[in-house]
Amino acid sequence: MxxxxxxxxxxxxxxxxxxxxxxxxxxxxxxxxxxxxxxxxxxxxxxxxxxxxxxxxxxxxxxxxxxxxxxxxxxxxxxxxxxxxxxxxxxxxxxxxxxxxxxxxxxxxxxxxxxxxxxxxxxxxxxxxxxxxxxxxxxxxxxxxxxxxxxxxxxxxxxxxxxxxxxxxxxxxxxxxxxxxxxxxxxxxxxxxxxxxxxxxxxxxxxxxxxxxxxxxxxxxxxxxxxxxxxxxxxxxxxxxxxxxxxxxxxxxxxxxxxxxxxxxxxxxxxxxxxxxxxxxxxxxxxxxxxGEGDYQKRDEVFGAMYYDVSYDPMYYVRTERYKYIRSYGIDPKEVAGADPQALAVFKGSRWVRFDDYDVLTSQTWKTIEKDYGNSKPPKEELYDLKADPEEQHNLALNPASENVLRAMRETLAAMMKKTAAPLPDSHIAPNSVQLEVGGNYRKKLEIN
CATH class of the missing domain: 3.40.720.10 (Alkaline Phosphatase, subunit A)
Known part of the structure; x- marks a missing residue:
């Protein structure tokens, strides 16, 4: 060809x-x-x-x-x-x-x-x-x-x-x-x-x-x-x-x-x-x-990471065919100790200003629901059974019945983080000067006094 x-x-x-x-x-x-x-x-x-x-x-x-x-x-x-x-x-x-x-x-x-x-x-x-x-x-x-x-x-x-x-x-x-x-x-x-x-x-x-x-x-x-x-x-x-x-x-x-x-x-x-x-x-x-030809080495999971948008709010996820596990490190001050405080996600008024997109947070949809949905920090851990709950509405991370699945998904995520040399949980990615300036300007626009 x-x-x-x-x-x-x-x-x-x-x-x-x-x-x-x-x-x-x-x-x-x-x-x-x-x-x-x-x-x-x-x-x-x-x-x-x-x-x-x-x-x-x-x-x-x-x-x-x-x-x-x-x-x-x-x-x-x-x-x-x-x-x-x-x-x-x-x-x-x-x-x-x-x-x-x-x-x-x-x-x-x-x-x-x-x-x-x-x-x-x-x-x-x-x-x-x-x-x-x-x-x-x-x-x-x-x-x-x-x-x-x-x-x-x-x-x-x-x-x-x-x-x-x-x-x-x-x-x-x-x-x-x-x-x-x-x-x-x-x-x-x-x-x-x-x-x-x-x-x-x-x-x-x-x-x-x-x-x-x-x-x-x-x-x-x-x-x-x-x-x-x-x-x-x-x-x-x-x-x-x-x-x-x-x-x-x-x-x-x-x-x-x-x-x-x-x-x-x-x-x-x-x-x-x-x-x-x-x-x-x-x-x-x-x-x-x-x-449609030949053998395929099947993926057991997909994995991803987020670090910076308007703020530094490091997060990871791992997803199998059945389960999704999300780990947010920016929620606990102890877990972002050592990160630049000028870039960290913050809680202002009724809004957790993390990496959530500026366009989403200024949309008509968000303005309509913010008073009911925007006044709490997200959890550190989220676990979803995608077969029983495909729209991920029921977090099982605190459910004792899901303890074994939670442990397994934690291990899967930890293995992917180690394999790909992810910086957390031991270190953080420092912001550059442009990130501090531009990200800071966006955060100011999003703050509610």
Missing amino acids: KEPNILIFIPHDLGDYLGCYGHDDVKSPNLDRMAENGVRFTNFFTTAPECTASRASLFSGMYSHQNGLVGLSFMGWKLQVPHFATILREYGYATHLFGFQHESEKPKDLGYDFLHSQDDMHTPAVCDSAIDFIRKQGAGEKPWLAHVGFHSVHRPWYRETTFKPEDINLPSYLPDLPEIRNDYTYFYQSIMNMDVQVGRVLDELEKTGLEENTIVVFTTDHGSPFPGAKATFYDPGVRVPLIVQHKNKLPEGSVVGQLISNIDFMPTMLEYCRYRVPQNIEGHSFLSLLT
């Missing part, structure tokens, strides 16, 4: 809100069609429910405490290992970035030689650039990587929508209130608009005849910008879509339910292109699941 072109779509803050992922009230016909023509993964998990750390893991095959991006790129954190674009460039690919990325303030440092639509990152403009690029490609050109990134469906949204509040299927862990239903209508409209633009690019790829030599990928960074999703380790925050299509090369309409981490993405793509996978990365290939 000739080296395939690689086209990757990554919107912002989508979660799994697509029709093909069971959200029948969302209109995403183009991405649903892509799933019908390709392979859809239903248990694909990000290592972090935060933009930069998640994307860095996707494109480095390593956890944030291994690759250096333990916080947002605009808060001074830098990738310290090779990016997917850099590796492909070394193999002779022309590397193109269209629109948005979140791993560096300097995209060329990541390995992108050609930058498009950097002055206008609205989704239609980004897709116009991608379509123009595809039209100009000839069959004999060297292979290319096209990363098409959208700021959509991140807040704020246009205040126009064709969706009706009464037609929204709210997640059961949020109260059914008019303000929340109304908030979701704008989110759904943003998804539909994004889907239309992705469809335009896919149509152009087919029209130009490049479809058979281009592997197309669609995923996102983390959960939707609502309480209980983005910036949390609950499944709505860390389970994200992954759809992969390659005409006449990959199965059509295949659905894969195995546990997969987004650190496994890069080694899989390199192996698919028949390139050597770097030995020092943490992820491992799921190529056999993608192609």
Whole structure:
């Protein structure tokens, strides 16, 4: 097989809100069609429910405490290992970035030689650039990587929508209130608009005849910008879509339910292109699941970590097929002794200002429920039986009947932390000066006097 072109779509803050992922009230016909023509993964998990750390893991095959991006790129954190674009460039690919990325303030440092639509990152403009690029490609050109990134469906949204509040299927862990239903209508409209633009690019790829030599990928960074999703380790925050299509090369309409981490993405793509996978990365290939051929070394768990967003509030999670365990180290002052007090998560008024995303905490949904849901610190330990409690509403960590499971999940997490050289519980990652300044400014905006 000739080296395939690689086209990757990554919107912002989508979660799994697509029709093909069971959200029948969302209109995403183009991405649903892509799933019908390709392979859809239903248990694909990000290592972090935060933009930069998640994307860095996707494109480095390593956890944030291994690759250096333990916080947002605009808060001074830098990738310290090779990016997917850099590796492909070394193999002779022309590397193109269209629109948005979140791993560096300097995209060329990541390995992108050609930058498009950097002055206008609205989704239609980004897709116009991608379509123009595809039209100009000839069959004999060297292979290319096209990363098409959208700021959509991140807040704020246009205040126009064709969706009706009464037609929204709210997640059961949020109260059914008019303000929340109304908030979701704008989110759904943003998804539909994004889907239309992705469809335009896919149509152009087919029209130009490049479809058979281009592997197309669609995923996102983390959960939707609502309480209980983005910036949390609950499944709505860390389970994200992954759809992969390659005409006449990959199965059509295949659905894969195995546990997969987004650190496994890069080694899989390199192996698919028949390139050597770097030995020092943490992820491992799921190529056999993608192609439907060969044996797969099953993952027993997925694991993730969060360190910085607006605050330093270190957390880890480990998830098996049956159980989820979340460990928060920032809750107990003894466990963050030695960390920089200027960066620590704080309790102000009725809000625990940790790494919870600024956009979530300033949303209409949060403002509607804050008085009832925002006045307590989160627990140090959380344990959920995902079979009995798929929406993670009943914390079993203090339930004596779950003592054996809790002990086993603690041991599993400890083993993953040791294996990946996580800094806690023995040490902390010090903030840089930009993190202190910018994070501090965000925290001040979030404080309630």
